[in-house]
Amino acid sequence: MTDHSTDHSTDHSTDHMPGRARSRRLIHLSAAVLSLTYGLAAAQDTAHAEKTAHAEKTAHADRTVHTEAAARPGNSIQESLDRLVRSDGFPAALASVRGRDGRVRDYTAGVADLRTRAKAPVDGYVRIGSNTKTFTAVVVLQLAGEGRVRLDEPIETYLPGLVRGGGGDGRRITVRQLLQHTSGLPDYTAFLAEDPLSHRNTYMQPRELLDMALKEKARFRPGAKWEYSNTNYLVAGLLIEKVTRRPLAEQIDQRIVRRLGLRHTYLPDAGDRSVRAPHPKGYHRDEPDEPLTDVTRWDPSQAWAAGGMISTPRDVNRFFGAVLGGELLEPEQLREMRTTVRADGLGKGARYGLGLISTPLSCGGLAWGHGGDIFGYHTGNAVTEDGRAAAVAVTRLPGSLEALGHVDKAVDAALCS
Template identity: 40%
Template sequence: MRLPAHRRLTFGAALLAAAAALSPAATAHAAVIRPAATPAGASTAPAPRPDLDALVRALRSTTAAGAPGAMARFTGPGRPVAKAVGVRDRVGGAAMDPRARFRIGSVTKTFSAVVLLQLAAEGRLGLDDPVERHLPGLLPDGGRITVRHLLSHRSGLPDYTDAMFERTVPGFEAVRKKVFSPRELVGLVRRAPRAAQPGAAYAYSNTNFVIVGMLIEKATGHGVAQEYERRIIKPLGLDDTAYVHPATAVPGRHVRGYLHPDEAGAPLVDATEQTASWAQAAGAMISSPADLNTFVSALLGGRLLPPRMLDAMLVMSPTDAARTRFYGLGLRRYDLTCGVRVYGHTGTVQGYYTYAFATRDGRRALAAMANTSNRGQANTALGGTLEAVFCGGKSASGPTGRGLATTPRPTPADADADLPERG
């Protein structure tokens, strides 16, 4: 259900009012949304037609693997197509609804990266600036860790969620209603051993994007919610998207999320209501399939960043031995079995798995969601929606190939482990 702008979200009115008070110079970038253009070198070959039967099979495989429900929405030539299976509320029995809102987890990181890259384009900071220059004293090695290192997960900073969610349900319940400051979260690993030297290796860490949020707030003098709103949400008309921290509810029509405990056979835990304060700029946003389609299409289509910043975002390094998965600046690339490359991000937050990807020109986009987590088989099955849509289903349910549908369960060190798979 797409709400009128004045009814977007109950907590959005204050943000809009604050944005309206900003000077014209401060809002100039947010007001200009350039038309999409085909990037140089983009393939003009006909794209495989999406296999809708394979898409539904992937969604059903997701529910068979333990998700109460799953859904996907695809945009491309012709009208948008949405498919859903299962339920969005196990108690009331409401069917999964592709119009409903949900927690998007680490897809938030791409929103955060876009804002920081806009600030870099405006000269507020540089990608190769050390963290120490803007946040003095935050890190003992802040003089060696750069903004680019944070955005690319090459800072070497450990992930504070590893210890926080070592035990899935107890860890979640301990933070469900807590409100952290960003400095508290960074402080959890401030002096912990580093995973690698700055710039030496990819090591996914939520700590990086908590600091990205701090950099946004330092550079603008505003909270990250206000910057998401005025730079991305309002210009693109994303009526179902917001940074909800520290409110615990997902307003409006929404999907309830269910967390699998570590113990086999234990009942699912409804994780819908939480502050998500442990995630902040690394994972505390909500959205809908339609809004995620719009966002990734606009980003890849060149409507949110100037060309040099989009190019910087798309400089990718491999994150797996097979060299089918890559990470840039707050953005993933998956090389699918049919040769198509898709760009976007995955999300894992208690009760929800999300995929939001588009082709390089932004003309085809997919958003898929399952309302569970700590269930690697379900996450893997949901990844099969990418092959179904972008490859015509050639390997979405097949036993061979390099497709996402055949990847093993993610681990904390895996390219897709937004959280330890324990939580």
């Protein structure tokens, strides 16, 4: 497999930090198969979700699903999920795996609801956090293929006067640098991570979030290095809306979701704090000795183009397989997407393209994906060029780098088994 690469270094560290500081650090570590991506969003239990529950369950039942409901001898994937629940304290773990033979198998462990002890649903809806960035990047690259956006043009061209101040200058930051996290823009989520539960029901407009980031000084000169910042994709979402004169959610739906037939994938409408049924509830705590809080309901406006989408493990695999397989982008744009820079903060050997991450597999070769974090949910996922795919979702943020590594190993095991 060829990695279209350029050598850019980074000093993004992965130091260990205690208590609440460690929790915030984990959130800021970013996404991929070998780490976190920060988002923020919403959840379930609303009247709308109850009304649609029966229809969604019926739709799931109609799908050809090969479910592994219980562990079998030598079944490393199911055993990995069981360990995530038993040893790492995740309330639930869901996985969907497509093997070399093209067969799809779904797995579950744990419970969907800590109070009722209901079983985790097969291929249930979860918040996919920063996997949203890949959807956003695909739309921008499609616009580039249509000649409506140029990757090496300053964002000032499309959003005049929007990015100004100590945090960055839109006249010096290109569209490519936004998508590749080499812009130097500060990350607005640093402000929200200080007291996350207080923001659960707060609607925030993209410009409000951008203003938070621009109060800080630029992290570095544009293009000087790689550093993960959700602000980049906030601006990319605004760029899409300015160029198309249509809402971001509509563009993602028409250009990607409907085109691929992703029946269980969507960017929630503004203010919609629910998650469609069936879904496992998401939980959160800041400190190890605190009880888990149900955070399924959350306003998704805080994540938006950087991390607001909802999907299922099976749909996530279908999407990333379509990206890598050239179903959504012309060859030129796919080459641009796969042109990577070093992203040391994402794990050994990880590299970041335009909303797409390459990671070495233990069995050799590369896997491509992203991964995502949002309060209540963490998703690790990747696909290979020969058609293998794996997505593992758990229903709380990993409480340690060790727990995070166990999710990553479950993805690796699924792809290498």
